[in-house]
Amino acid sequence: MIEVLQALVQILNPKKYVQSLDSKLTITEKHRQATFRNITIQSIGKEALALKLDECGFPGNKIFVEQHAMHRACDAVVFCVVSGEPYILCLELKSSGPNRNEVKQQFQNAHCFLNYLDSLLVTYHNQSIKSWSRRYFVFHDATKSLLNKPPLIDMPHNDTPESAQVMPVQNGENIYLRKLLGKPL
Structure with a gap:
């Protein structure tokens, strides 16, 4: 598993990902109109990394029509x-209440990208992420939520783009990875 993370560091553009620091990883929303700016995932490990997928651009931008939903990340x-x-965690931060269809498209595209990335890892590094568990999370501004309640502690079935777990959180909130995954602290 560590070999896969090392292979990712070798092939990903270093300007497009961040590595954990002191077992913490901060996910930031760069959109200038966003009011919900970041969350920090705690106890994520020293080797963890986050690809800023929405800043990468779609690999097929020069091949496919620009208006297609496949360009959402x-x-x-x-x-x-x-x-x-x-684990592979696909994360989306929303300042307002999330639109299920929009989020589904973003996560479906992440799913396709991960399949492509797996093909590259197998071809060039003899490594694979195919067996890695995938989880999908939408974090949105709890101050704008009508359902201001804590997230589920039970393990949700959020292992497909269509079944993402929606979690109201505070801007800048610290979230423990084990709790996020429904594991004992």
């Missing part, structure tokens, strides 16, 4: 290992 795709289990 989630804010970050995080690669991490928790207690020996590899």
Whole structure:
């Protein structure tokens, strides 16, 4: 699993990802109109990294029509290992209440990108992320939520783009990875 993370560092543009620092990883929304700016994932491990997918541009921008929904991207795709289990977290930060269809498109595109990335890892590094568990999360501004309640502690079934877990949180909030994954602290 560590070999996969090392291979990712070798092939990803260093300007497009951030690595964890002191086992923390901050995900930031860069859109200038956003009021919900960031969250920090705690206890994520020293080797974790987050690809800023929405800043990368779609790999096929010069091939496919520009107006297609396939060009939408989630804010970050995080690669991490928790207690020996590899995870890929697809994350989206929303200042307002999330639109399920819009978020679904963003996560479907992340899913396609991850399949493409897996193909590159297999071809050029003899590594794979195919067996890594994928989880999809939408974090949105809790101050604008009608359902101001804490997130679920039980493990949700958020392992497909269509079943993302929506979590109201505070801007700048610290979120523990194990809690996010429904694991004991």
